[in-house]
Amino acid sequence: MGEYNFGIGKGKKNIAYINCGVGIRTGIISSGVLIRTINNVEDAFGHMVVDADGELCSCGNYGCIESYVSISNITKKFIDEIKENESSLLKKNLNxxxxxxxxxxxxxENEAAMGIIKDSALYFGIGLSNYIKLFNPELIILSGPLIQQSKLFYETTKEIALQKCHIKNNNIQFIRGGYFEDKSIAVGACAMVIQKIQN
Ligand SMILES: [Zn+2]
Known part of the structure; x- marks a missing residue:
């Protein structure tokens, strides 16, 4: 709502805002209308199943996007891999x-980290391509700690999402961070409160 009303999404009718961090949080505006999911949850996209035999997710299902993309999962996978290979690449305590x-x-370009991030971006990109096919967004804003910290994650996600859609000369605009960066969600919350008071 923040980006749509005041930021980079101003004037656009179909936009998606996806925040990748502890979990995946999504805000979708389609034809100018904020889409409400079942029970008004904002993490429905994160629990889209992208691998039927995939990893167990915190929601109890297997193969949800979130089970590959959350920052805790990425960290855990990296630590597990380092432990397995007994690599001393990091001088830090594993904990x-x-x-x-x-x-x-x-x-x-550390191989283990790159592999885990690219794998995570693959599943996220697959989910995003499903979303693009369904909602035909003009603008996709990817934000949150994982997007902020990892250009590799952002670029790989974008590449996979477009590749899986079979779109070559597309008009979908991808933005890293958005106009308000990490304040988008707060701006959006303010916008919603003001809107409610005005109505
Ligand atoms: Zn799930």
């Missing part, structure tokens, strides 16, 4: 590693 380390190692 001190967080997603920012994994992201920055990915940017520095």
């Amino acid at each position: 001190d590693i967080d997603y920012t380390d994994v992201c920055s190692l990915g940017e520095r």
Whole structure:
């Protein structure tokens, strides 16, 4: 709502805002209308199943996007892989590693980190391509800690999403961060409150 009313989505009718962090949170505006999902949850997109035999998700299903994309899952996968290979790439205690380390190692072309981030972006990109086919958005704003910290994640997601849609000369605009960056959600919340008072 923040980006749609005051930010980069101003004047557009079909936009998606997806925040990747602890989980995946989504705001979708289609033909100028904010889409409400069942029970008004904002994490429906994150629980789209992209692999029927996939990993167990916190919701109880298997193969949800979120089970591959959350920052805790990425960190856990990296630590598991490092443990397995007994690599001493990091001088840090394994327990001190967080997603920012994994992201920055990915940017520095560390093989294990790159592999995990690309794998995560693959599932996210598949989900995003399903979304694009259904909603035909003009603008997709990807934001949140994972997008902020990892250019690799952002670029791979974009590439996979467009590739799986079989769209070559498309008009879909991808934006990293949005106009309000990490304040978009707060601006949107304000916009909704003001709107409610005015009505
Ligand atoms: Zn789930």
